[in-house]
Amino acid sequence: MVEFDYEQLVIATQSFSPSRLIGKGSHGAVYQCILQDNQVVAVKRSSISGVETQLDNLKKLENEIFILSSLRESSHIISFLGAAAQDTAKNDKLLVMELMPNGSLHDLLHVAATPPPWPKRVEIAMQIARAVQFLHEGKPLVIHRDIKSANILFDSSWTAKLADFGLAILPAGSLSQATQPAGTIGYLDPCYTAPHKLSTKNDVFSLGVVFLEIISCRKVIDVTKAPASIVEWAIPLVEKQRVMEICDPRIPFPTYMKGMIRRILSVASRCLSENEDCRPTIGEIIMAMETCSIERVRTISTAWTSILHNLILIRRRRKMTRKCGAIHAIHQGDVNSDVSRGKMLLKDILADVTLK
Numbered sequence: 001m002v003e004f005d006y007e008q009l010v011i012a013t014q015s016f017s018p019s020r021l022i023g024k025g026s027h028g029a030v031y032q033c034i035l036q037d038n039q040v041v042a043v044k045r046s047s048i049s050g051v052e053t054q055l056d057n058l059k060k061l062e063n064e065i066f067i068l069s070s071l072r073e074s075s076h077i078i079s080f081l082g083a084a085a086q087d088t089a090k091n092d093k094l095l096v097m098e099l100m101p102n103g104s105l106h107d108l109l110h111v112a113a114t115p116p117p118w119p120k121r122v123e124i125a126m127q128i129a130r131a132v133q134f135l136h137e138g139k140p141l142v143i144h145r146d147i148k149s150a151n152i153l154f155d156s157s158w159t160a161k162l163a164d165f166g167l168a169i170l171p172a173g174s175l176s177q178a179t180q181p182a183g184t185i186g187y188l189d190p191c192y193t194a195p196h197k198l199s200t201k202n203d204v205f206s207l208g209v210v211f212l213e214i215i216s217c218r219k220v221i222d223v224t225k226a227p228a229s230i231v232e233w234a235i236p237l238v239e240k241q242r243v244m245e246i247c248d249p250r251i252p253f254p255t256y257m258k259g260m261i262r263r264i265l266s267v268a269s270r271c272l273s274e275n276e277d278c279r280p281t282i283g284e285i286i287m288a289m290e291t292c293s294i295e296r297v298r299t300i301s302t303a304w305t306s307i308l309h310n311l312i313l314i315r316r317r318r319k320m321t322r323k324c325g326a327i328h329a330i331h332q333g334d335v336n337s338d339v340s341r342g343k344m345l346l347k348d349i350l351a352d353v354t355l356k
């Protein structure tokens, strides 16, 4: 793990100046930081209010540093660049990570003026599923415990990456047996009621909620609506096959995407099953989503092949008609016809025949 110099980071964030503040969460604040080599990164510092909460926040940040430093590089997980510790007794720590300049999925869905187009939504859903697959199928196995749209951030090329590993846990570690359930209301698995109920299916539940949020653009808890919970609202509609009512009505729906959206909603409803054993594993989720995109590509490529085939046929027919016209002209000895052109076309025909 790269150890940064704490004092250098203080200078590079202009002493955690409000002008460098990107955002604040319940446990920490993130600042834009310009390193000596002019690289622009993000630095997370734990919140420093109240002695007890300060310790809690520091523990959460230390946990995030520990988890991120145990992971390999992944294109779907925020890149960890290193950490810094204050060398005096003040016990302050900093996490250095890649800067995600395009905000969060939460803001894209609920704050941005223009809703994301359907193909982009499908792409984002796939990228998040891949992030979870990396955690659940990788070594070490990691359970994130706080998958939500606010923790999915976009890099400069609008690739979605999973961030905020403050609550993440390595189930193989001794800590996991004692760790109390945690997460965010609206995304938290109702089955996760005691430490021993920790499982990858907790993340699968949260992923299902995020899928519903991407397709509907509805907030996960919206007290102005009945039912307020996105899960209670959407699942009965999926069960009654009224899936189109869940889709965000603000932008036109391309017909060719219908199958894929249906598939995502059906996967979401399985992720949200009350019985954890009925929920799919992340491998099954990816397989279901990939099968559908392969089917889509196949449909599109079949359509393209038939369009190209028809174009070739039309061109051939036109060419043949012109050639026959020329032969006819030569045979008839029509003085008005361009005999030399006819001869040239005849040469073409002979060349064609030779080639065939």
Ligand SMILES: Nc1ncnc2c1ncn2[C@@H]1O[C@H](COP(=O)(O)OP(=O)(O)OP(=O)(O)O)[C@@H](O)[C@H]1O
Binding pocket: 022, 023, 024, 025, 026, 027, 028, 029, 030, 042, 078, 097, 098, 099, 100, 101, 103, 104, 150, 153, 163, 164, 166
């Ligand atoms: N690498 C990053 N690049 C840009 N912005 C980031 C980055 N990491 C976090 N942020 C933003 O900083 C803010 C606070 O970050 P974060 O949510 O991780 O803090 P937290 O206190 O751990 O969160 P929570 O309230 O979920 O516990 C959020 O608005 C988030 O979008």
